[in-house]
Amino acid sequence: MPELEPSAPVVEAIGIAKRFGPTVALADGELTVAAGETHALVGRNGAGKSTMVGVLTGLLKPDAGHVLFNGEPAPPVTDRTAWRERVACVYQHPSIVPHLSVAENLFLHRQPRGRFGLLSPSKLRRQASELLESWSVPVAPDLPGGELTVEQRQLVEIAGALSLGARFVILDEPTAQLEPRAISRLFDRLRALGEQGVTFLFISHHLPEVYEICQRVTVFRDARHIVTDTVENMDHDRLVAAMIGEARGLVEAGADRSAVPDDADTVLGLHDVAVPGFVHGVDLTVRRGEIVGVAGSATSGKRQLAEAITGLRKRTGLVEVGGRPVRPGSVPDALKGGIGYLPGDRHVDGFVAGLSVAENATMTIAGKLGPGGLVLPGNRNRAARTMIDELDVHTAGPDQPVAELSGGNAQKVVMARALASDPEVLVLVQPTAGVDVRSKETLLGVVDEQTREKRGALLVSDELDDLRMCDRVVVMAAGRITAEHPRGWDEAELVAQIEGIGD
Known part of the structure; x- marks a missing residue:
């Protein structure tokens, strides 16, 4: 991949629109993520976040708009190798293969080979150890994937993505299954990786975490971009207001309902x-x-x-x-x-x-x-x-x-x-x-x-x-x-x- 230009955002999504039949999944998607930052993308369910992730990872082709990586147009959606070199996504649900080792998961479909083109277990283990050490991931390469904790699995998936060349990682609800101490350790790792030049898009329903780990935040609502600002400028009230908009009150059903008696069955x-x-x-x-x-x-x-x-x-x-x-x-x-x-x-x-x-x-x-x-x-x-x-x-x-x-x-x-x-x-x-x-x-x-x-x-x-x-x-x-x-x-x-x- 070309060297990052300091002035170019790691990723820009401009005017993204996507429909699924009659359903408008995204009408006006805008997102700009600067190099080295952890950028939050928030919004209520149905706001368009998942659709934007699909577009940013090349799994969905937008009906309108375009994506730039480091100022250059995104590759064709058919070129999966080129997409993996630019962006990775760690989802809530594991993509680790349980019966394979950490090393085998890290180099799945690209295992190193030795003499006569045969698979080399020793080279696989050595390269996996070097990769895990270089990104400070404290996991043994021989550990079966099925024995990883959620926290370890996420770190292994991040390391695997970075080994392909990607320096932009999307984290989809990364703390949903973590207990507080594991969340604290994960955030420490994200900060350390940020200092090493990794950029994150952080998607979460837990807004206090946005204030703890992110520098900027983008809000989607009703399939549209609403606002992007620094976390410092977005206090709780402003962030919630951006997410919910004005109360529309279009539906008046039940407005005259009587209180249910305390002794009702x-x-x-x-x-x-x-x-x-x-x-x-x-x-x-x-x-x-x-x-x-x-x-x-x-x-x-x-x-x-x-x-x-x-x-x-x-x-x-x-x-x-x-x-x-x-x-x-x-x-x-x-x-x-x-x-x-x-x-x-x-x-x-x-x-x-x-x-x-x-x-x-x-x-x-x-x-x-x-x-x-x-x-x-x-x-x-x-x-x-x-x-x-x-x-x-x-x-x-x-x-x-x-x-x-x-x-x-x-x-x-x-x-x-x-x-x-x-x-x-x-x-x-x-x-x-x-x-x-x-x-x-x-x-x-x-x-x-x-x-x-x-x-x-x-x-x-x-x-x-x-x-x-x-x-x-x-x-x-x-x-x-x-x-x-x-x-x-x-x-x-x-x-x-x-x-x-x-x-």
């Missing part, structure tokens, strides 16, 4: 619920007529909690619906026990694209649509037409393939399926993700109407408009409930807690 009870690696001893109740919101960062465990309640993940602890225990790890038992579920990604878990609106909407009650478990098309279509009318699904009819619907109408079909079995409690994950304002109002209006008296709801969401309609909101961090807010919470305070900013 409990429809959902969680007692010491845990999901290994994600959720730790959660206790929570949802009363009949109540909507309880669950907020938290992407690493908070909130989605894993919802999946454990609905039988999609193994769990420990007790889940009760109407006082009756629900068997863990069983979706059919959760459904029979009175849980209706709307998953977070309708394209992956929400509907079957090749089936009709009626088939998708009635999946959870297929056994009730005819004798002996047979599905009579007339019964199915009558049930589907009722759902179409109640949820205002814009469709040509029950037989239309759900894949032909708009995002908002497809989400209404998924909501119809969650309600079809007449559940005691709804578990809703990101119920308005990727839908237009009118569909959002319809969906939240349905949740409001369905929970006024008959049932309760647990609503897991990153969207503040979704959470505003809730009777109370709990905040999760590191797998635990860390705060609870009654209706009428302060937006800046809630987001600060979600992002880990203390008082």
